[in-house]
Amino acid sequence: MAIATREEIFEKVQTTLVDALGVDEDEVSGESTLTGDLGAESIDFLDIVFRLEKNFNIKIPRGDLFPENLLSDPQFVSGGKVTAKGLEELRAKMPWANFDRIGDEPSVQDLFTVDMIVNYVETKLGN
């Protein structure tokens, strides 16, 4: 199979999110945040993982794409904001993600973006 381009991956991720979250295609851009912009709730993250596995034929271990356990740890998240320690941990756990755009103490709901999923899938597909 030919290696998928970033644009192809994005389109498939977009379809995945339209199906999982019931949003319109034009609402899903690379910069959209899953929780803040697209209204994803905790069960949606699992649903998204299931759909990505099926749509891309990849395996996503628990906590690999969305390290939710980390976000329920008070030393990493306080008052809905990710602490400096939390951000450090996220950078280590999610090398594919770019957290530079979100400042020093990002709110949890701004954390995960569509681009992050695209980056992750790219890594998984070996691009």
Next chain:
Amino acid sequence: MRWLWIDKFLEFRSGEFAKAVKNVSMAEDQLRDHFPGYPVMPSSLIIEGMAQTGGILAGEAQDFKNMVVLAKLSRVDLTDIALPGDQLTYETKIVELRDEGSVVEAKAFVNGRPLATAEIAFGHVDRSAGSELLNNRYESYRQDMMHVLGVPQRTAT
């Protein structure tokens, strides 16, 4: 009153497929107000029946070590109605099953005719995270109801 919207399992293949039956009876309270003079089985309770069929299937597949909680209806299509005297059957198939959650495809039939389809997601909550009271209630419910509903007993391995 028990919050149970299936009467019995007709078929149960662990970790794969379950089929349950629900007979709609005029004696049921919900038909008094839904609707006065024109009793119709509420679609929300048909969905609940599909979810219970699938939820027990998912719970049993992991030997009920987790509490299975209805978390999301990704898609539901209802194309018909059910009236007192009708027989509903619910068929559910596991499409995803993990420690932290599961997804089932569900179909409902009324007297053998297609009535609804749905995709249902469940969150799995580790029972050790719950209170003792909740756990005890869950355990007695599980033991009573699995027998009554006809879920086959697991053989010890």
